[in-house]
Amino acid sequence: MHFFLVYLVSGIVAGAIYAVTASGLVVTYNTSGVFNFAHGAIGMMAAFAYWALRVPLGWPMIPSVVVVVFVAAPLAGALIERGLIRHLFGAPVASTIGVTLGLMLALVGVATILWNPGDYRAIPTFFSPTKDVSIFGVSVLYNQLVILAAAASVAVGLRLVFYKLRAGVAMRSVVDDPELLALTGASPRRTAQRGWMIGCSLAAAAGVLLATQVTLNITTLTLLVVSAYAAAIFGRLRSVPLTFVGALVLGEIYSFSQSTYIPQWFINDTQLDKTAPMIVLFIALLFLPQGRLRTAGQVPAMRMPVASLRTSVVGGVVLMAGALVISAFLSQSNLLYASEGVALAIVMLSLVLLTGYAGQISGCQLAFAGLGAFAMGKVLGGASPLGLVAAFVLAAAAGALVALPAIRLQGLYLALATLAFGAAMDYAFFESPNSFGYGGSLLVGRARFFGNNFASNRSFLVLVAAIFAVCSIAVLAIRRSRFGRRLVALNDSPAACVTLGIGIGRTKLIVFALSAGLAGLGGALYGGVSGQVSAGDFPVLLSLTLLLLATVWGIRSTSGVLLAGFAFVLLPLIPHVSSLIYLATGLGAITISRNPEGILGETITRISVLTTRLAGRNQPQNPIAFEAVSNSTEAAPAGHRAPIEPAVTIEPAVTIEPAVTIEPRAPGA
Amino acid sequence: MTENQRGGPVLTVEGVGLRYGGLVALRGVDMTVHRGHVDGLIGPNGAGKTSLFNVITGLTRPTEGQVFLEGHDITRHSPTRRARLGIARTFQRLELFSSLTVRENVQVAEEAPRGVGRRGAQSAEALVTEQLERTGLISVASARVDTLPTGTARIVELARALATEPRVLLLDEPASGLDPQETMALARVVESLAAEGLAVLLVEHDVDLVMRTCSTLTVLDRGRVIASGAPDAVQKMAIVQEAYLGSVADDANGNGDGTDAPAESAASNEAGR
Numbered sequence: 001m002h003f004f005l006v007y008l009v010s011g012i013v014a015g016a017i018y019a020v021t022a023s024g025l026v027v028t029y030n031t032s033g034v035f036n037f038a039h040g041a042i043g044m045m046a047a048f049a050y051w052a053l054r055v056p057l058g059w060p061m062i063p064s065v066v067v068v069v070f071v072a073a074p075l076a077g078a079l080i081e082r083g084l085i086r087h088l089f090g091a092p093v094a095s096t097i098g099v100t101l102g103l104m105l106a107l108v109g110v111a112t113i114l115w116n117p118g119d120y121r122a123i124p125t126f127f128s129p130t131k132d133v134s135i136f137g138v139s140v141l142y143n144q145l146v147i148l149a150a151a152a153s154v155a156v157g158l159r160l161v162f163y164k165l166r167a168g169v170a171m172r173s174v175v176d177d178p179e180l181l182a183l184t185g186a187s188p189r190r191t192a193q194r195g196w197m198i199g200c201s202l203a204a205a206a207g208v209l210l211a212t213q214v215t216l217n218i219t220t221l222t223l224l225v226v227s228a229y230a231a232a233i234f235g236r237l238r239s240v241p242l243t244f245v246g247a248l249v250l251g252e253i254y255s256f257s258q259s260t261y262i263p264q265w266f267i268n269d270t271q272l273d274k275t276a277p278m279i280v281l282f283i284a285l286l287f288l289p290q291g292r293l294r295t296a297g298q299v300p301a302m303r304m305p306v307a308s309l310r311t312s313v314v315g316g317v318v319l320m321a322g323a324l325v326i327s328a329f330l331s332q333s334n335l336l337y338a339s340e341g342v343a344l345a346i347v348m349l350s351l352v353l354l355t356g357y358a359g360q361i362s363g364c365q366l367a368f369a370g371l372g373a374f375a376m377g378k379v380l381g382g383a384s385p386l387g388l389v390a391a392f393v394l395a396a397a398a399g400a401l402v403a404l405p406a407i408r409l410q411g412l413y414l415a416l417a418t419l420a421f422g423a424a425m426d427y428a429f430f431e432s433p434n435s436f437g438y439g440g441s442l443l444v445g446r447a448r449f450f451g452n453n454f455a456s457n458r459s460f461l462v463l464v465a466a467i468f469a470v471c472s473i474a475v476l477a478i479r480r481s482r483f484g485r486r487l488v489a490l491n492d493s494p495a496a497c498v499t500l501g502i503g504i505g506r507t508k509l510i511v512f513a514l515s516a517g518l519a520g521l522g523g524a525l526y527g528g529v530s531g532q533v534s535a536g537d538f539p540v541l542l543s544l545t546l547l548l549l550a551t552v553w554g555i556r557s558t559s560g561v562l563l564a565g566f567a568f569v570l571l572p573l574i575p576h577v578s579s580l581i582y583l584a585t586g587l588g589a590i591t592i593s594r595n596p597e598g599i600l601g602e603t604i605t606r607i608s609v610l611t612t613r614l615a616g617r618n619q620p621q622n623p624i625a626f627e628a629v630s631n632s633t634e635a636a637p638a639g640h641r642a643p644i645e646p647a648v649t650i651e652p653a654v655t656i657e658p659a660v661t662i663e664p665r666a667p668g669a
Numbered sequence: 670m671t672e673n674q675r676g677g678p679v680l681t682v683e684g685v686g687l688r689y690g691g692l693v694a695l696r697g698v699d700m701t702v703h704r705g706h707v708d709g710l711i712g713p714n715g716a717g718k719t720s721l722f723n724v725i726t727g728l729t730r731p732t733e734g735q736v737f738l739e740g741h742d743i744t745r746h747s748p749t750r751r752a753r754l755g756i757a758r759t760f761q762r763l764e765l766f767s768s769l770t771v772r773e774n775v776q777v778a779e780e781a782p783r784g785v786g787r788r789g790a791q792s793a794e795a796l797v798t799e800q801l802e803r804t805g806l807i808s809v810a811s812a813r814v815d816t817l818p819t820g821t822a823r824i825v826e827l828a829r830a831l832a833t834e835p836r837v838l839l840l841d842e843p844a845s846g847l848d849p850q851e852t853m854a855l856a857r858v859v860e861s862l863a864a865e866g867l868a869v870l871l872v873e874h875d876v877d878l879v880m881r882t883c884s885t886l887t888v889l890d891r892g893r894v895i896a897s898g899a900p901d902a903v904q905k906m907a908i909v910q911e912a913y914l915g916s917v918a919d920d921a922n923g924n925g926d927g928t929d930a931p932a933e934s935a936a937s938n939e940a941g942r
Binding site: 500 | 726727728747748749750752753756757758760764765766767768769773776777778780781782783829830833
């Protein structure tokens with residue numbers, strides 16, 4: 001009984017921290033309509049800033065808290081809203097996910113540069129670490145009391161703000177109907193800005209509170225907040241009270257998942273304390289009632305034409321020839337870097353299918369790649385092409401398994417569910433001693449083809465390039481096929497798909513499995529580069545990096561992801577800034593998320609505009625003329641209504657009717 | 670389709686009601702769509718026309734009432750299943766596959782699965798081409814739809830719906846954005862579809878088009894059917910004139926021009942709900 005109470009109290013404390021951060025997430029989402037994936041990273045930055053003030057600078061506690069939580073964080077929130085979020089109004093969900101994920105990576109990048117991840121840092125607790133009070137025989141530290149008090153004051157404070165202040169009432173209504181809110185005289189922008197200030201402040205508060213409980217670690221702090229996402233989902237991203245309930249439930253799950261009630265070996269093998277919140281998040285998402293089918297395009301409509309079979313085959317041949325020639329001039333280590341880049345490009349090809357074409361956002365592709373490498377290593381140590389088949393099959397099966405429950409999720413919720421799956425895989429599979437052995441690694445060989453075992457790094461690069469070429473040609477062939485058209489249709493308008501008789505679920509399931517299989521294949525080859533893989537090779541943060549990197553370079557094109565692969569291996573080669581990859585990718589994603597074609601598409605568009613201009617031709621205003629339009633005196637400019645209105649309409653032209661009528665309504669009122 | 674089947678009911682809506690909390694979008698709506706006819710559905714913005722379309726196609730589940738297709742209750746069917754049984758629609762707020770070409774849009778529809786016995790003898794290629802020719806889109810077949818003017822894009826939705834070889838076709842304001850000549854071309858297409866035995870339900874604000882093509886007219890106001898019958902008779906009913914708040918007279922005075930924008934924004938609100 002005593003131990004039960006101890007776990008109960010520690011669960012309440014964990015829940016209190018979750019509640020503070022999750023309610024911040026709910027506030028930002030409700031006031032701006034943007035789910036802040038960077039919420040955890042903001043908390044992480046705050047925790048490090050607090051440490052920097054307290055330990056190296058030796059500031060006392062109270063001024064440090066005031067500066068971090070009540071000055072710096074709200075200021076950062078206001079700036080983020082002004083600089084990034086405001087421009088996302090009306091943007092597709094994919095863009096908002098890209099921008100906030102980019103912000104998260106950029107913050108992780110900044111933190112890595114400022115604070116060397118190798119150093120040990122701990123923050124002094126509030127009050128002495130030994131001061132405690134006894135409640136029902138359970139010793140509760142003063143520090144824990146501070147955390148509980150903070151959560152309680154957040155609860156009371158938010159309640160007061162939302163229900164007593166005019167500005168708070170506006171905050172509650174802004175997402176539901178920003179136009180209506182504008183009519184009342186409140187500004188949706190100012191309301192969103194206030195929401196972000198409060199949200200960031202709460203993220204910072206949670207970061208500071210959390211930092212007194214754990215040693216400071218950039219990744220852990222950034223991702224621990226993913227657990228808090230589950231609490232926010234409990235409140236359906238709307239209700240702060242329900243979020244608090246969810247946070248407490250999660251805190252207890254977290255606490256009891258490391259209790260003596262569960263066999264120690266199971267906790268060790270699966271890191272249950274870290275995995276459980278992810279599983280809860282995944283399950284909570286499944287039970288979230290889904291809104292109506294999205295009707296506007298998720299990933300904005302594509303602009304670049306699809307390469308024909310001929311073009312893609314020529315491209316593949318050029319790539320292989322290039323690999324043959326260039327590889328002759330590369331050092332052994334550069335050959336390995338190049339192979340790694342191309343192998344990761346194969347992993348990102350899976351995102352072309354899944355995200356670029358079908359508009360489904362996955363935050364766990366690297367987990368599939370890791371499964372592929374695992375299968376490759378387990379089948380004859382990777383010496384056989386059968387290993388590549390096994391890699392594809394195992395990863396595809398895992399992909400289908402994730403997709404099966406996640407099929408009904410759209411947009412943001414799918415991104416969250418895959419993120420939860422990726423994180424859970426990290427802790428429960430890749431870091432488990434059963435997979436790679438305690439802190440060990442798994443040997444992954446290079447497949448033997450045509451009697452060649454590709455032992456030389458040069459021949460291996462050519463092999464990987466050839467497989468990339470074949471996979472690209474296949475991906476493009478899929479895009480041109482009936483199934484490919486259906487994928488694009490699914491992205492452009494799910495509502496139209498179902499009213500044409502296209503089963504969305506089956507299409508999603510197949511594309512998920514195919515894409516995961518492709519990622520698995522890439523992972524198997526990735527393992528062959530260094531000949532081994534280990535637990536830390538497939539972190540979920542890297543999954544997100546690959547997702548954003550592909551987005552930055554052009555997630556809809558096979559050449560785009562090849563460039564992304566090279567960028568991934570080239571960036572760390574720049575001296576003195578080893579962790580530039582997070583910062584650069586993050587900033588890139590923030591900048592370019594509005595253009596779905598990425599750098600590649602942007603460049604091609606610019607060049608074609610330039611060549612058109614050089615050729616002295618004007619851009620055709622309206623290249624298409626509907627035959628009846630061409631009969632009329634003037635063709636309507638694209639995207640606008642035809643200038644000539646129907647002669648007589650029986651529609652009341654001026655009255656704006658409400659979309660649905662309220663039942664008791666006096667006629668003519 | 671034989672001549673003696675013409676005029677029989679294909680789609681029947683019985684006592685359909687739709688509520689969102691305290692808001693009533695539809696109340697006790699009865700309506701029939703007949704084989705080989707164009708049945709018109711009119712009403713002011715916000716009357717519930719698009720809501721009724723959503724109920725018929727299954728995108729929204731009604732809180733009461735039933736929908737029958739050729740005598741079978743399809744109220745609990747998914748939208749996909751209804752589409753495979755032969756219900757096709759266009760959208761007031763365009764729902765095109767904007768990154769595909771005009772031909773690909775029609776192809777996707779042609780390739781969608783259908784119910785048993787619902788695929789004609791025509792080859793896929795021929796069917797797609799036929800729809801493009803019939804709707805006058807063949808000259809823009811390889812253009813991406815997001816480069817088209819809105820009016821033309823609406824016609825792509827029509828061609829796409831036709832490519833599923835439907836039994837019932839629901840058209841949600843197909844003529845908005847078209848000039849008078851295009852509207853006449855559209856009217857001819859709709860009439861020929863009905864002549865071939867298709868049952869068409871038309872939501873439209875263009876009086877000429879409605880009066881010319883429809884054999885019955887149902888008027889919806891604030892979620893209720895306030896009148897139905899032959900178009901000429903319905904048009905003269907006082908209750909219908911009232912529902913439109915005398916706007917017919919306003920339009921006759923020439924006040925209708927240029928004031929269309931607010932009405933349209935209200936309409937897009939309706940679709941957004």
